[in-house]
Amino acid sequence: MALFVDIEKRLGAFNLKVAFEAENEILALLGASGSGKSMTLKCIAGIENPDKGRIVLDGRTLFDSEKNINLPPQKRKVGYLFQQYALFPNMTVRQNIAVAIKDKANAETIISEALHTMNLEGFENKRPHQLSGGQQQRVALARILVNEPDVLLLDEPFSALDSHLRFRLEQELRRTLRGFDKPIILVSHNRDEVYRMSDKIAVIHDGKIKDTADKKDLFTHPTSLSAAILTGCKNISPIKKLDERRVLAINWGMELALDRDVEDAEFVGIRMHDIRLGEGVNAFKAKLLEEIENPFSYTLILGGEGFEEFESLSCKINKEYWQNIRSEYVDISLPPQSILLLKE
Amino acid sequence: MFPLLNSLRIAGISTVIIFFVGIFAAFYISKAPRLVKGVLDVILTLPLVLPPTVVGYLLLRVLGPKRILGAFFLSVFGIKLTMTWWSAIFATAIVIFPLMYRTARGAFESFDETLAHSGQTLGLSNTYIFWRIRMPYCRQGILAGTVLAFARALGEYGATSMIAGYTPGRTATISTTVYQLWRTNDDALAFKWVMINMAISAAVLLVVNMLEKKSKSSPKAIEVEG
Numbered sequence: 001m002a003l004f005v006d007i008e009k010r011l012g013a014f015n016l017k018v019a020f021e022a023e024n025e026i027l028a029l030l031g032a033s034g035s036g037k038s039m040t041l042k043c044i045a046g047i048e049n050p051d052k053g054r055i056v057l058d059g060r061t062l063f064d065s066e067k068n069i070n071l072p073p074q075k076r077k078v079g080y081l082f083q084q085y086a087l088f089p090n091m092t093v094r095q096n097i098a099v100a101i102k103d104k105a106n107a108e109t110i111i112s113e114a115l116h117t118m119n120l121e122g123f124e125n126k127r128p129h130q131l132s133g134g135q136q137q138r139v140a141l142a143r144i145l146v147n148e149p150d151v152l153l154l155d156e157p158f159s160a161l162d163s164h165l166r167f168r169l170e171q172e173l174r175r176t177l178r179g180f181d182k183p184i185i186l187v188s189h190n191r192d193e194v195y196r197m198s199d200k201i202a203v204i205h206d207g208k209i210k211d212t213a214d215k216k217d218l219f220t221h222p223t224s225l226s227a228a229i230l231t232g233c234k235n236i237s238p239i240k241k242l243d244e245r246r247v248l249a250i251n252w253g254m255e256l257a258l259d260r261d262v263e264d265a266e267f268v269g270i271r272m273h274d275i276r277l278g279e280g281v282n283a284f285k286a287k288l289l290e291e292i293e294n295p296f297s298y299t300l301i302l303g304g305e306g307f308e309e310f311e312s313l314s315c316k317i318n319k320e321y322w323q324n325i326r327s328e329y330v331d332i333s334l335p336p337q338s339i340l341l342l343k344e
Numbered sequence: 345m346f347p348l349l350n351s352l353r354i355a356g357i358s359t360v361i362i363f364f365v366g367i368f369a370a371f372y373i374s375k376a377p378r379l380v381k382g383v384l385d386v387i388l389t390l391p392l393v394l395p396p397t398v399v400g401y402l403l404l405r406v407l408g409p410k411r412i413l414g415a416f417f418l419s420v421f422g423i424k425l426t427m428t429w430w431s432a433i434f435a436t437a438i439v440i441f442p443l444m445y446r447t448a449r450g451a452f453e454s455f456d457e458t459l460a461h462s463g464q465t466l467g468l469s470n471t472y473i474f475w476r477i478r479m480p481y482c483r484q485g486i487l488a489g490t491v492l493a494f495a496r497a498l499g500e501y502g503a504t505s506m507i508a509g510y511t512p513g514r515t516a517t518i519s520t521t522v523y524q525l526w527r528t529n530d531d532a533l534a535f536k537w538v539m540i541n542m543a544i545s546a547a548v549l550l551v552v553n554m555l556e557k558k559s560k561s562s563p564k565a566i567e568v569e570g
Binding site: 042045046047072073074075076078079080082084086088089090099100102143144147 | 462464468
């Protein structure tokens with residue numbers, strides 16, 4: 001079982017051009033809003049039509065512009081979990097699930113099973129607006145699963161929920177999806193959610209896929225600027241190559257020694273928690289511009305002596321530790337192994 | 345009692361016809377490209393603002409025994425399209441069409457399209473989605489439009505009197521009867537018919553108001569059972 005997607009779609013000035021493959025795994029499309037991730041899902045489901053390209057699911061061609069194939073959504077066997085769940089408001093929970101069942105002869109058994117596994121017993125005669133966000137999501141999932149799709153598309157599954165509910169629902173959804181042995185495409189702009197939920201991550205920016213990697217690799221070694229930003233890297237600077245192992249970080253006005261070759265990298269990045277306090281390689285004295293207090297840490301905004309006009313560096317530091325060493329000037333170092341080399 | 349029955353059957357039949365025509369026009373036009381939508385909208389709403397006598401005049405120019413359609417039906421089927429009780433249906437249907445069309449279009453435009461999309465991905469046919477998801481969702485707006493159209497149909501005078509005339513016991517409706525009775529100084533009887541007409545219209549408007557209140561208290565038309 002696999003999903004293959006290679007499509008292009010023009011929407012005014014926006015140009016969507018994505019290609020990826022998913023096996024029986026959870027592939028996340030990580031991107032900011034307007035990056036084209038929802039549009040990609042809509043094209044797979046057949047709600048929107050790409051201008052060009054091919055979509056193949058389990059060897060079945062769903063869309064092929066060259067062969068003029070374009071299956072209607074009804075024939076694609078694509079399960080789509082919408083952001084607001086899209087339950088039919090005029091139907092009860094039971095009816096919402098019943099309409100999606102293909103094996104009508106065994107409908108009663110299938111409904112009872114679905115209500116049981118999704119923990120919805122006792123709600124079958126309620127209408128969607130009488131349910132909480134989490135319950136609505138479970139009904140929507142139950143409805144999709146009884147429909148027996150060959151692929152599951154999850155469009156920002158937690159965006160409609162309060163943050164305190166998200167964590168529990170995320171666990172619940174992970175448990176439900178474990179039994180679904182088919183490709184799952186998850187769309188989200190939340191890096192933590194994506195990291196916890198998925199196996200593989202594709203970073204999408206401005207309609208294009210910038211980086212596809214195993215989630216661990218993507219977070220430790222992003223290779224594109226978008227991947228670094230979306231995985232939460234706050235300190236990024238364009239560079240000037242001095243020699244193979246030395247660059248000038250233009251925004252910070254500092255020379256950095258590297259532990260690998262620059263090759264054709266155009267930017268360096270370093271995560272907030274990777275900046276070390278104290279002496280070391282790539283050390284320099286930074287001026288404290290601002291300190292921001294978080295619940296369990298401080299974020300320090302640092303500038304350099306003599307290049308105040310440049311962008312600042314931010315770093316995160318343990319609360320107690322900072323309270324002990326707090327001062328106007330801070331010695332920091334950027335360990336070479338933590339420096340990310342990035343391309344546009 | 346003939347004028348009452350005749351009014352009711354004309355209003356009833358034209359409302360049923362316009363219910364379907366209006367809904368389908370509204371559905372397709374709400375999805376049309378902007379330019380097409382703008383042009384069709386003006387044309388289809390015109391009967392709402394034109395004097396009914398203008399509608400009657402235009403109808404006579406098409407359906408009159410010596411005009412294109414009228415002459416065709418007369419020579420081929422031997423049917424005269426004007427001056428029968430059902431001629432009034434042409435006039436009434438055209439006059440009430442914009443009411444049905446506009447309220448239905450407003451209802452369709454408020455519909456959440458992701459519901460249709462989720463229905464499609466679940467394998468439901470477009471016909472099923474239309475009648476079992478879209479229509480129930482838009483039910484209150486469409487119902488209000490239907491009742492309003494029926495009320496207006498009941499009160500149609502101008503175009504009806506031109507195309508169906510006034511023949512007691514054959515084409516007379518409440519509105520044409522009131523005019524005729526007033527003209528012949530039968531004040532008492534005219535007043536009776538006026539009261540009957542007002543009672544029916546008031547009842548219909550009451551229904552419209554109740555529907556609108558209900559749709560306000562339940563924003564998504566989901567509270568209604570059944």
